[in-house]
Structures are given as structure tokens and as C-alpha cells.
Amino acid sequence: MALRLSISPPPIRSSASPSWTSTHMIAISFSSSSSVGLSMRTQEKRRTRVMVRSSSIDAAEAVVGQVTEVNKDTFWPIVKAAGDKAVVVDMYTQWCGPCKVIAPKFQELSKKYLDVVFLKLDCNQENKSLAKELGIRVVPTFKILKDNKIVKEVTGAKFDDLVVAIETARSS
Numbered sequence: 001m002a003l004r005l006s007i008s009p010p011p012i013r014s015s016a017s018p019s020w021t022s023t024h025m026i027a028i029s030f031s032s033s034s035s036v037g038l039s040m041r042t043q044e045k046r047r048t049r050v051m052v053r054s055s056s057i058d059a060a061e062a063v064v065g066q067v068t069e070v071n072k073d074t075f076w077p078i079v080k081a082a083g084d085k086a087v088v089v090d091m092y093t094q095w096c097g098p099c100k101v102i103a104p105k106f107q108e109l110s111k112k113y114l115d116v117v118f119l120k121l122d123c124n125q126e127n128k129s130l131a132k133e134l135g136i137r138v139v140p141t142f143k144i145l146k147d148n149k150i151v152k153e154v155t156g157a158k159f160d161d162l163v164v165a166i167e168t169a170r171s172s
Helices: 075-081 097-112 125-133 159-171
Strands: 024-030 035-042 047-053 067-070 086-092 116-122 141-146 149-155
Touching (some): 067 075, 075 086, 075 116, 086 159, 116 125, 116 159
Parallel strands (some): 086 116
Antiparallel strands (some): 024 035, 035 047, 086 141
16 A cells, blocks of 8 residues: 655744744554554644555555556455456566667557556565566566456567467457
């Protein structure tokens, strides 16, 4: 789950106003029940507490026309949410040269095929369990899923093979 926090200074006060001397302390806590707690305390000991209930799994969604980055927690919910649409997953690593070469072409495909969901998964330590579950042996590997099942696979940065596999999955 990503949390973006922005803190702005208070409005500028005129010399006739009392000076602003508050110090702010903000604490953010996460729990396994998908809750986020936010607590703010000022120098005057006032406390504001906000509890946000959210789940990255429930909020998982892919945007058509672009490539969506997924991880082990968001992958299957997005695939399931795609329904009967084809889902193409680019499994890559940060250090892979061929992965970097094909990435812009993969992005262009996402703009061309608006009836297909395009995802990318960094096969790092954090996502190792999902990469293993999907049977990744080399990168880049492209898996094409339909109805939550893998229907095609393209290993290596083989753009033409990827296009053929996408076309085949769309028409089935």
C-alpha cells in the first residue's frame, strides 16, 4: 500500500499576529488488517487522529492504455478483475538489458490494444514467490492470461512473437 503525505507550512502571518511556533509530530502506523493510522500532535498538545481503512488488494485495478506495475499482492486481484479480457504480463528485472530494450515497445502495445490489460512485474526478492508460482526461469518473460489461466508464454525480448501471442489470445 502506498501512502503519500504532504505537509505545508501554515499561512504567513503579519507582524501584528502572534508568531507561529508550533512543532508538528506526525506518526503513521500500518496494521495487518489493512488499516492505516495517522496521528498528529502539535506543540500545544492537541492531537488529531485519523484512521483510514483501505486495502491495496481491494483497490487493485489496471488502467487501459498503459502498463500497470503489479506486485505479489496486487497481481491476482487485477487479473481476476480483468474478467474475460486478455492480460499480458511483462516479467522483468531492473538489471536486465533486454528487458530495458523491450519496455518502450511493450508500453506502445498497451496503447494499441485497448481491450487488453498490460501489467509488469519486477521479479525481485519481494515478488520471488509470485515469479516462482508463474514459472519464471528467464527474463524477460511475457505471460498472457485469459480467464485467470496462462494461455501463452513468450520468453526473451521477441517483439514479433509477443504481438502474435497477443493477437491469438484476443481472438480466442
